[in-house]
Amino acid sequence: MISCRHLTKRYGAATAVEDLSFDVRSGVVTAFLGPNGAGKSTTLRLMLELDHGEGVTTFDGTRFRDLPDPIRTVGAVLETRAWHPGRSAHDHLRMLAVGGGVPQPRVDEVLALVGLADVAHRRPKGFSLGMAQRLSLAVALLGDPKVIVLDEPENGLDPQGIHWLRTFLRDLAAQGRTVLVSSHQLAGIETLADDVVVLGRGRVLAQGPLTAFVAGVGADRLEDAYLQVTAESMEYAGGADHA
Numbered sequence: 001m002i003s004c005r006h007l008t009k010r011y012g013a014a015t016a017v018e019d020l021s022f023d024v025r026s027g028v029v030t031a032f033l034g035p036n037g038a039g040k041s042t043t044l045r046l047m048l049e050l051d052h053g054e055g056v057t058t059f060d061g062t063r064f065r066d067l068p069d070p071i072r073t074v075g076a077v078l079e080t081r082a083w084h085p086g087r088s089a090h091d092h093l094r095m096l097a098v099g100g101g102v103p104q105p106r107v108d109e110v111l112a113l114v115g116l117a118d119v120a121h122r123r124p125k126g127f128s129l130g131m132a133q134r135l136s137l138a139v140a141l142l143g144d145p146k147v148i149v150l151d152e153p154e155n156g157l158d159p160q161g162i163h164w165l166r167t168f169l170r171d172l173a174a175q176g177r178t179v180l181v182s183s184h185q186l187a188g189i190e191t192l193a194d195d196v197v198v199l200g201r202g203r204v205l206a207q208g209p210l211t212a213f214v215a216g217v218g219a220d221r222l223e224d225a226y227l228q229v230t231a232e233s234m235e236y237a238g239g240a241d242h243a
């Protein structure tokens, strides 16, 4: 389980996220939802201590920095295009495997898992966004981690790719893993996620089982519930802006 407590991040005078506390259960997929600029990526960076801020995040009770074997505990990819231009997908994974003490056969295993076996020796520079997303997923899975954190993994995927990814993520959760996936899109999230954490303007607006969230605000569908709580967060912040 992931537990975030009092996460706050400021950029100068601007507050990106403020006093966020939420839990992410294992064995289910949790959708981390919020409009663009709500603070999803900032939160994920804070959770993985890739960025300085206030608050504490623990993975089964341990902070990321204190994990004895981080690559085998938490698989996370927050940047889809952070590839060395001259290196093939296979080489990229091989180097990460060496760095993380992951046995080499796992590289071919994860490439096959994400459907990139045929292009493993091509450079990711020429990959479509969908292929880059699959490679990101391969990176996240390298250490066979118990926790998987992905920032907007559906971006750039076609409907077949989205269907494939959702089935894949649900299988990971069914194996008992913790799966946290951010998205600013709502279409089909009901078929992906059991739980939601909804962010608006750097605040947690809702968290818990998706069905309880929808029913709790008197809505019939996720989209209605989401539009309702995010609109309220804008009113509280002094009126909606259209930036």
Ligand SMILES: Nc1ncnc2c1ncn2[C@@H]1O[C@H](COP(=O)(O)OP(=O)(O)O)[C@@H](O)[C@H]1O
Pocket: 011, 015, 016, 017, 034, 035, 036, 037, 038, 039, 040, 041, 042, 043
């Ligand atoms: N490096 C940065 N410097 C200044 N402001 C930033 C930086 N990164 C993010 N922000 C601001 O923090 C807020 C949250 O951004 P972000 O976490 O990227 O949101 P999301 O991922 O939900 O779209 C936004 O207002 C954004 O402009």
Ligand SMILES: [Mg+2]
Pocket: 040, 041, 042, 151
């Ligand atoms: Mg983002």
